[in-house]
Amino acid sequence: xxxxxxxxxxxxxxxxxxxxxxxxxxxxxxxxxxxxxxxxxxxxxxxxxxxxxxxxxxxxxxxxxxxxxxxxxxxxxxxxxxxxxxxxxxxxxxxxxxxxxxxxxxxxx
Numbered sequence: 001x002x003x004x005x006x007x008x009x010x011x012x013x014x015x016x017x018x019x020x021x022x023x024x025x026x027x028x029x030x031x032x033x034x035x036x037x038x039x040x041x042x043x044x045x046x047x048x049x050x051x052x053x054x055x056x057x058x059x060x061x062x063x064x065x066x067x068x069x070x071x072x073x074x075x076x077x078x079x080x081x082x083x084x085x086x087x088x089x090x091x092x093x094x095x096x097x098x099x100x101x102x103x104x105x106x107x108x109x
Contacts, residue, residue, distance in 0.1 A: 004019065004025060004026060012070070013070060046088065049087075050087070054080060054081070057080045062076060062077070
């Protein structure tokens with residue numbers, strides 16, 4: 001396995017998508033493992049009401065918005081889904097907090 005990261009470069013999350021190395025190699029540099037498997041999530045009998053409105057947001061409206069930055073994509077793709085989830089899950093969401101995962105990744109998440 002060759003060198004993936006340049007020694008003095010600070011990487012942002014979006015920089016990782018520009019790397020040519022396989023995902024497995026990149027995350028091994030952070031001492032994580034990757035495996036592809038189906039998730040078995042719990043099911044609910046609760047009726048979810050606004051799925052049509054959410055679907056309309058994603059399918060009809062998002063293609064009309066230019067999403068050229070990581071922040072724009074995060075805000076427009078994730079925001080509607082998180083708001084809808086709060087209708088069903090009593091959770092507090094921290095929208096942004098500082099991220100320092102070492103010398104190879106810096107930024108806000």
